[in-house]
Amino acid sequence: TAARADGHAHFAFKPIATATDAAVHVPEGYQSQVLVRWGDALWSEADDAYNGETGVGVDMSDKVFGENTDGMELFDVDGKEVIAVNSEYVNPKINLPAASEGVPQTADEVQLLKNLQGVTVMEIARGDNGYAVVKDSPLNRRITHETEMVLEGPLAGHALVQTNADPSGTKVKGTMNNCGSGRTLWDTYLTCEENFNGYFGATGEMPEGEGYKRYGIGGEGRYAYEKFDERYDISKEPNEPHRHGFITEIDPTDPTSTPKKRTALGRFKHENASMAHARDGRVVVYMGDDERGEYLYKFVSAGTWTEGTYGGDLLNEGTLYAAKFNDDQSGEWLALTPETTGMDAADILCFTRMAASAVGATTMDRPEWVATNPVKVESYCALTNNKNRGVKPNAGGDDTAVNGPNPRETNHYGQIVRWTPADENHAAEAFTWDLYVMAGNPTVYDNEYAGSDNVNEGNMFNSPDGMVFDSTGMLWIQTDGNYKNEGDFAGMGNNQMLVGDPETGEIARFMTVPYGAEVTGLCWNLDKTVAFVGVQHPGGQWPDGEGKPRSSVVAVWREDGAKIG
Ligand code: FEO
Ligand code: CA
Ligand code: CA
Ligand code: CA
DSSP states (O other): OOSBOTTSSSBSSOOOOOOOSSSOBOOTTEEEEEEEETTOBSSGGGTTOEETTTEEOGGGTTSBOOSSEEEEEEEEETTEEEEEEEEOOOOHHHHSOGGGTTSOOSHHHHHHHHHTSEEEEEEEEEETTEEEEOTTOTTOEEEOTTOEEEEESTTTTOGGGOOSSOTTSOEEEOOOSEEEEEEOTTSOEEEEEOSGGGGOBOSSOOOOOHHHHHTTOOSSOTTOHHHHOGGGBTTTOTTGGGGOSSEEEEOTTOTTOOOEEEGGGOOSOBOOOEEEEOTTSEEEEEEEBOSBTOOEEEEEEEEEOOTTSOOTTGGGSEEEEEEEEOTTSEEEEEEOOHHHHSSOHHHHHHSHHHHHHHHTOOOOBOEEEEEEOTTSSOEEEEEOOBTTTTTOOOTTOOOOSOBTTBOOSSBSSOEEEEEEEGGGOTTOSEEEEEEEEEOOOTTTOSSGGGOOTTOOTTTOOOOEEEEEEOTTSOEEEEEOOOOSOSGGGTTOOSOEEEEEOTTTOOEEEEEEOOTTOEEEEEEEOTTSSEEEEEEESOOTTTTTTSSSOOOEEEEEEETTOOOOO
16 A cells, blocks of 8 residues: 555556646546635635636635645644645736736735735545535634734844834734745644745835845845835835744644744745654754755754643754765754854844854755655755756855765756764764755766666656655655756656655656646645645646636545555
8 A cells, every 4th residue: 555565666556657738647546636726715705706817806815725835734633634735925917917917006916915825724524526625614724924923932022023013023924935834743834934035125225234135135026015015115124024934833723823933943945844853852843945055954952842742832942953964975963053153143043044154054956845754764855956056156155066965067957865864863963865866867868967876767857846755654756847848858748746765766756737837735634545735836727727727736546545645
């Protein structure tokens, strides 16, 4: 059962071919069906909210499933199945009237975009036609760019995070650009704020400070929020961007709970979060910062956690580290402290990228998802690609010459690095590493751009991004890459989801998604017979075949009802 056939070093499914069409494809003997689309009602009052011509109106925009689904986790809430799922960003051209040309022209249009991003918490249930969202469930919740939350941990209340609207520096609105996901060992949801910089702009003079440039903050905001809402105008609220770029913890069992931004885990473009339990009881969170030449991090809690208990505010105190990979396949986690960085404790958490530069961490090829093997003490990070590798430094000016786990200049294909902590202890400061796979195209190249030995004409892909282990220890790999199917990418087709066997290194293609889409986000129902897979930014008119393209979560299952995860 599951993805690995029992007792065999091959897969329980027949790998599929690439595709270039506008459909979802899964292996023979499997089925797929859309679970929920952008604009679908979470409450009955929003039943008519979506219109194929005009999209969603502002009045019901916080009562529907958001756009551009990303990371997700499924929780058992007293036997009910509840998915918490991110809506990373919006396509303004799809959501706004044509006359707006992709830029909001009114406060209502800004409000619409704010509401269609963030997080959805939704109960799902299995009926005669498979899984569906339970409309009007008391567990359903939308969290948007305007939802009240609190800053927690060492940066809370600090001068760097005080604003005119919140002199306390503790009450924040919104979680932004919610990319990948994670879950705590005590079953709360972790949503990861990635490209938060894009929501801020300056209508007047830019504030001083190195930190803005390092995080790409300045100029015009991507959605013109700053023109209609001073909170997003850094010439008026220079500290507001310091309140975003965190990992935010959400209790999926209580729709009235206040989300908590965990500042102890650092501020950067958080891709996702993978939590492990160290041998001494402390909790460890691995995290990537998705930008060319940025870093891989981990947080180790000060306190310890005991199985079966609620972790509470365990993520408020601990040590943050950045990874240094040596060319001899050894590595070390470098603690980010006032002594090692020359920065004060608040600056380390607010300007974490600069702290990692100060200790000489290893620049990486865009760290996307991190995943921890549930049956072996090891973790993985998808390094999606880096056209700048060996070409130009990151925004801090750090060295981005090729290095051990980032061995190719102008890297269009990406690779997955894996590390094993010393003494089988995720809290250890030493580790060893290897590359699980180097993506490439063996039909175009016969050098390092052909990829590693476990890449072949039958399974090739580019730009690994989403990455999730199933309960049996198989690694599911999702791509967000070039889908033009030509040149360096000839024969790779649309974006895809593959399954990797960590023991044998074998990788097989399980799913392809419509042209234009990336695959991102994966979780399973409680009995592991159904996988839920995110399809983000599809092209054409998928899945309806008319109207607008709609980002959706798709359910996938085996016709014989066997476990698949
Ligand atoms: Fe939102 Fe780095 O992917
Ligand atoms: Ca991603
Ligand atoms: Ca993406
Ligand atoms: Ca990506």
